[in-house]
Amino acid sequence: MNKLNQTRKDVISILLTVMTGVLIHTGMYQTAHADPASYVDPRIGNIAPFLVPTYPTYQQPNQMLRMYPIRKDYTFDQVQYFPLQVMWHRGKGILKMRVARGPVTAASWNRKMAYDHDLEVVHPWRFETYLIEDDITLGFAPGKKTAIYRYNFPRATQSHILIEGTGKMTAKLVEPHAVNITERITKKSRNPELAPVTMSVWCYAEVTDGQGRPAQGMNIIIDKNTLRIECGKKAPKTILLKYAISYVSQQQARKNFDAELSHQNFEELSVSGKAAWDGELNKIRVKGGTDAQKRSFYTALYRTHERMIDIAEDGQYYSGYDQSIHKTTRPFYVDDWVWDTYRAQHPLRTILAPQQAQDMLHSYVEMYKQSGWMPTFPQVFRNHACMNSYHSSVLFLDAYRKGLTDFDIEAAYEGVRKNVTQGSWIPWRQGSKATALDQRMKDLGFMPALHPGEEETEPLVDGFERRQSVAISLGRSFDTWVLSEWAKELGKKEDYVRFAAISDQYKRLWSEEYKMFMPKDDKGEWIDINPKSAGGRGYRDYYDENNGWTYAWHVPHAIDGLIELLGGKEQARKRLDQLFREPLGMSRMAFHVNGANSTGMVGQFSMGNEPSFHIPYLYNYCGAPWKTQQRTRFLLDVWFKDNLFGIPGDEDGGGMSAWVVFTAMGFYPVTAGEPVYALTSPVFTEVAMDVPGGQFKVLAPASSKVNKYIQKAELNGKPLNMPFITHDQIMAGGILTLDLGDKPNRSWGVK
Template sequence: MRILFTTVCVYCLSMLSCLAQVQEKLTRYVNPFIGTGAVSGSLSGNTYPGATVPFGMVQLSPDTRAEPDWEIGSGYNYNDGFIAGFSHTHLSGTGAPDLYDVLIMPSTGAEKTRTGEPNQPLSGYGSRFSHSDETAKPGFYQVRLKDRDINVELTATAHAGFHKYTFPLGTRDPKVVIDLDHSMKKGVFNCRVIAAQLHIVNDHAIEGFRVISGWAKLRKVYFYAEFNRKIRRSDLFDGGDEYFDQTLLNGTDLRAVLNFDIPNNSPLLTKVGLSTVSIRNAKQNLSLEIPDWNFYGIAAKADAAWERELGKLKIDGEKQKKQIFYTALYHTFIQPNNYADVNGDYTGIDFTVHKASHGFYSTFSLWDTFRAAHPLYTLLQPERTTAFINNMITQYNDYGYLPIWQLWGQENYCMIGNHAIPVLVDAALKGLQGIDLKRVYQAVKGSATTDHRGSPFGLLNKIGYIPENRQSQSVSLTLEMAFDDWCVAQLAKKLNQKDDYLFFMKRSKSYRNLYDSESGFFRAKTDEGVWQKPFDPLKYGGNGDSPYTEGNAWQYFWYVPQDINDLINLTGGEKKFLAKLDTFFTYNQRGETNNNASGFIGQYAHGNEPSHHISYLYNYTSQPWKTQYYVAKICRELYNTSSSGYAGNEDCGQMSAWYVFSSLGFYPVNPASGVYLIGSPGIKKATIRLPLGRRFEIMTNWAEDKIYVQSVKLNNKPYTQSYITDKMIRSGGKLEFVMGSKPNLNWGIEPENKPTN
């Protein structure tokens, strides 16, 4: 009996353990404050802590400046102690500011006109706050406004924000301020409000719109807001002019101050629906997504939506690792944003209303996200990726070329090249459902042959490279366009377009025309073939007036992801390539840098995207163990759980996607090849949920000191290749790593075990 009892107990404990694993909530590991503010001597991720749902249009979050500017593109800085209000749209991790639509702030006391004081748009409604009275989790944000002791809670749906304000006992004059002038600093990107309207609909609702131009041009933002309490009085402002108890006001600098009757100090609830099309659609979005006043019910739905998305990739590991990992996955899934209304309406790039049957996605930071975020979407979000692709093709059809940096359906032309091309080709070659290969090919070929901002193909065809005296950022342009051309060639090959294949493959070698064998770098030339002087490989470029984009010659030397083996040959063979790569990671001298330079390991700068693939290049040599070393070092030293948890701008999921892939043990150096190079897994177990009920498991004996691959098995068979393919993963199965504290100098070094592109 004793043996039986023991057996039963062991069985029960096992079942309880399994049940605990099944019921473990992944959202509890997400910390939205990661990346929201820098500590001394570092950069932050420029993320925000507010409420949003996966890929949703609304991001309801506090703005800690009256006029958010370049250094806080997300609107929030963890180091600030002041909140100007809560606006409904934000960008996550970008290096440029925009949005901040429909700012709302609860208040008490008399409101005043602008004072000119920094960070306080109206002296009566901004407030100090403390992080000790602030919380954030997926789909929910809370803060206590210190100056008036108002507790603010926020949650969101795809197209609507939900506010809950709890005023202190005895509040005589509770009110809400709605500001339609709040934006990034006026003049940045020529930002200005072109037109706006406020309309008091009845004693429980207000509606309006604004047309604003900034980083995205001529954005139309419509809103409809309802309150659970009666509006007792309303005052409307246009700049310094006040209009008492007026129900309609048009202008360009509009604010409304609404006073409420709140019996027994009960909470004031505010629901706000948004639309790019009309007030009617904003109202419909609100009524369908938040039909009642159950605030915590909506917050629970937001949490459940995040739980579903995060559950597509489950890992086991230490708590801190899981916090960084799931916050990274959370940040990756914030965007692109579906800004089509519930009924499918959206405002197109031609400023007319269109209809989408599966949503319409925007916020495509493609110069950043084509590298890792989009390959991660093809793996974990295949249905949405299909929508992304079809939406990009819509821009091609309506605008003449694929997106470069699309924001709220408008092209802002930020960055160089046209990196929608690798995104489309990658999804097409992986066989994602719902993608028409001929339409994709028409779009990528057309975009790779039509001159437009950031892609001067006429110069490339005529000269064979981009000359610096004709267009700045010439070296980066030549190298990045060469990769895009390789992508077009691969789809041409698949579709048996032989002439196109030969044309684009030839042009994909254009980087060779800027290689200077004497200096050992890619350098700028004039249109007469003369090397530009002086030349300093340490000098950084920004976004113009330099041959290099947000990097230097050291970092751009490695940007030939389509043919690393040819880069090795250009360098003079593997021995010289290894020596240069070793120097890259150990050469600590700094030349002239800028704000894009951060997260350094030697010349490697993890804080910006041009460096992201470089640690994996040892896999093309006889020393793949060095890839393992540097990947583990980057994960360990350049990501953490603090407000400065990223080494640079998070950039709409790219910084996070790098960490997600690298923690799993592989990374797409060539993001359109379907090949992932093996690095150093940082988790004990991972399960990737795939379509058709398939699973791909990754098993390791990971420990902090075990960063080197000793051996690998794929589906229980020894595996010696230093890469795996997307096809292997999608087929389902199991990848097992045996890790150790010292390098296995023999694993993955044979020529047949190395990647070919």
Template sequence: MKFHQYLLALLMLLSCMNNDTIAQQKAKVNALTPLDYVDPTIGGSGIVLQPTRPLVHLPNSMLRVFPMKQDELDDQVMFFPLNVVSHRVEYAFSFLPIKGKQDDTFWGKRITIASQKSSPYYYQFEDEDTGMITEYTTAAKSGFFRVDFKDNNNNYLRLGLNGGNGNVQQLDKHSFTGTEEVTGLKVYLYAETDQDITDLKVQDKNNHRLLARFSTASVKFKYAISYISIAQAKASLQREIPGWDFVAIKKQAKAIWDGKMNQITLKGGTNAQKRTFYTSLYRTYERMVDINEYGQYYSMYDKQVHKSTEPFFVDNWIWDMYIAAEPLHTILNPKQEEKKINSYIDMYKQGGWMPAFALATGDWPAMTGNHAASWMADALAKGLKFDVKTAYKGLKKNSLEGTLLPWRNGPATAIDSFYNAHGYLYSSRPEERGSKDGVEMDKWWEGRGNEGVSITLEWSVCDWSIAQLANAAGYPQDKEKFLKRAGWYSNVYNTKEGFVWPKDKKGDWIYPYNTKLLGREYVTENNSYTYNWTPRHDLKGLFELMGGRQKAEAKLDQLFREDLSLSKFHFWLNQPDASGMVGQFVMGNEPSYHIPYLYNYLGAPWKTQKRIRMLIDTWYADNVFGIPGDEDGGGTTGFVVFSMLGFFPVTPGIPVYSIGSPTFNEASIKLPSGNAFTVKAVNNSKANVFIQSATLNGKPLNKPWFTHSDLLKGGTLVLQMSSKPNKAWGAKAADAPPSAIAVDPLTYK
């Protein structure tokens, strides 16, 4: 064979091998399931505030576990909390396998990670020093560790408290019990090992920590948590993990997660985008969690055990969750959403107030607003069934008889009486902070005002929502009262300055006032550039205050372009929640999430399309920095799921969705009814972010929104995409989605 023939043959052979390799790679990618794309370590290093955690749990289940580290950049595990009692705040018990010569350092010893595997249903890590492998999987109220120590020498399990009052103790040669008090809630533990304990040491006389020694190369440790009793914890463990088959429990957990992830299927997009999407979807199942323990549950709202066959859901930071997370699950699992709302109603009946942040440990009156109203009005408008009459009574009581002040529960104060009489919550000048009108306003942290601007804005939204419930609850006479209160947001809009602005008790605007640089003196976690856009229930009225749609559009443009006015570290010293900045737009905090969609209301939908794609592509990468702010257990990732699908719910209580710019060529939602709703983006690409035209079920759609009813019927939304905007599509005033105080949500059912 001549050389050139040999070379040609070699090139053909290499080409065939390369084609085979490419084909194999494609086949491997095509074989991936939605669950395979989930990576719980995404967002594991908080850019400014809290990181996400690689939680192992079942969807909306009581038991949640992760390896406690500083963040995902930390290579040492301190311990595993045996349950996350409240997202990111409260934990019960601690557990860690340890190998080595026992000494006093064992009580605080950490394990260095050589490698780890993380998924929603399974976690594994290898000890860099000893090769020990620790694995974990889960059931609903019980968990399962499997430890491979590699040999029989110097093998220990460390079991203790997480800082609360209580104790842990050995029950016999292969079991433990424990109790720990977490913010007043008593948490009970029952645990077993498959091997005998050969020696036991205690850290102190109070049995806060135990060190159990084993003389076998491997040990399995299974346990259950209860809020009722140790006996109940034992019963749950025997029910959920009766044997020692770790693989079977892992397989069972995987199947449950497969079902949830498979509810949305995608075509097109990159692997990185699918990782971001499905990881975000997984995050939205962290809360609320059902703490009913097979026929009974303990409620901190009346400190009683209740017999019930219904779930009792807790752990909802409603200020964060009502915006996107709960509306997402209103689509994916409406029956469960009804049960979550019923749990809130039960808490009201048990404790006398509708909860703010409904934790397992009781109501935590965090943040501002009465946003259970926003959530419930939205659910009612979308056809969910619950006890509207009782819900309405609780929401009305919160609004008219309870305090509006942040971080406070209970009846109205003199400051609240001022709000009810004057239609705004007055703000304190710096020299006035402290106890005013008999109310200590700086209770939660020193030097803070009463957040009067954001409270007025958010309670206006919430009162509008209450108005939408009045007729269904049987109180039509109340509707006008709450609609009037819904307009009070305008009392803190300074038309001269073009911003929401603090107003003092006399009704005068407070000067000087920096619309950019704030702590919490006047607003919550953000500044006036964000809170300018809060009245999503009355965008028509808001735009009129701003001088009309054209001026409002220019103001919205400037939001994304405005500078910080000072160095970033000085800005974040005062605004730590304002992360993911684009101009003064804050991608990392929930009150901003509807803002990019407001161009749909201003005759410029193409700008919504441009902004959404840029924001998703920029801030939601598939790595440890992939969450620009606090995730809040679904609060942020609900926005990601909606936006990557191509639409978003802007106004809670009006059952319509604003169209954005889909990430994927095709996304299909399998609805509980058996129908499917599909979004197709034809000619979609990184550059082709703009909608040229649209059809819904084959009929032309010339407006940038559709109804919840359209979605429930199933069908297909087809968007023709291009690299150039169609500035005429959806641009007429009549094309805008509905948002005004007088809007009747029933019109869009």
């Protein structure tokens, strides 16, 4: 009778799980279950227009253990393998797991597993798929440092779970149903001055039946770099692979297992994962809008919690920044791409999770103390020298001005100052000391560019990434503005004066002829190029991933100065209009030869790349906020659909999703480091957030597809006649009321 009852429970559980996945996929689930988590669909954006797709990541919020199936892309109906752990964002994972039926051969270790897309169950806290040629149902539930794979095998058949190392793997049987696994991972750097680094990953795993008891009819076979779990014909139909990961030690992996999984099996872990996501997603509650808009919004909010990840384990952590174990009483966060995330993702966290934001900055400072450089793309193994500039500096200024100071302020300032004054500005060379080319840049006030066809003279410059001369010059202006502003806050007057002068040097590359920033050579002479297309792949000779039309607006610290260069507010408005209307000037095929990173195009505006994010909001600064309202609504409607194509470019682990979250709510941090948000038209009739002062609401009762123009605004019952709101006003709690209509109010917010 007990077996019969258990069978019924298993059948009901599977049916409910499949029904949930189908209903979410068809958009029907929200009718019965309107909690925020039910709107999240990790498949949104899984097909990329050109570059890397957005992976359906399964993890708990900001936690170390994460997984996604490794396949070429979503359109393929075969999975190469399922990793036990993904160590860094968009990585291919380690400890590759496959399943197989019948005898194991050499080919079994490279086999691909066919699946049915429509039978997938996809939630951040739970994944299930049906391997159609194997007749095996596979499930996955993530913990913090642990996870469980669940396998439903056909009865009376021989099946195998195959685990193979991606690096150098060793394994040891500790009990008939339990095994210790170690993998040594080596990571190289694109910076030739940085040697490869190697670190260990430890795993403790148990093989059990569906109730967590040691499974009978099983055999674990270890051979060199592989591990095979043989499930005989008498083995249970349902098998669990329960495991924990550690970057500290094998003993710590076992402790992580005991702490999380000693009393949890698959269903319990899935439920606790759902609760963790509820805790984060419920911080923002919306009403109105369409179900499609809610799916896009809450999926974007989920994406902003993919990174950074906490790798502290039981009061200690392994640091790749000095290859040592450190004691800690706080979380230790890694895995960030600051070039992408400083613009919106980190500012969003200062609202939703202020203490977590400070813990992340504390982690940055610790990484600086351990390595000697303030990281810009901190990974678990060390800083990943990537992209350009030193934008981690603005994370500290932004937090400091918002009253978030729970980190070593003097050490943080020392670290960002060292980056700016002693580090090389050559792209993808963070962690190297300044070169003769860097000194020449400092002398000129801009990075000198090479003429088309001119041979590179600096050995450290990467042959693909190039000099990115204009992008580097503007990035340096921004980073020195950050340093000058923070120096002013800290009473460091000499530094304030020094770096403020450098931050103004963006003007040296302003071309009156082109009305944009153009390259100059080592002699200070203009290099005449076509700013739509010049610079090779990604325009990297002069810009970076975006052309001159985008970089014409890339001085978020000097918006008033840019408007002045353009000839005033009216001319700035016209130039913004032209950006969104200017044709490519060539066929799409020709455009994307160099501009593959420029996606989500509207005229010359690229929604799919980070340097464009603030641009639609610049109308607020030049007397036409109604155009910001028009543009942002259009961009959300066109480029952020709730489907497989719903991300217009590289999502970058929360970087782009934070733009969606802010914009859908009706405000955006145009200049990170300034505790001010530019207003736009929210897509929802009500947005409510819990803040230290109680609750902050954005009310727009008339909001609809056509009612997107702000007629008037009130903050806490008092007229608001400017298209901006401060961070303090949000965090104090209150109500922002926006009266929306279907025609622009051209006079609101102008002064």
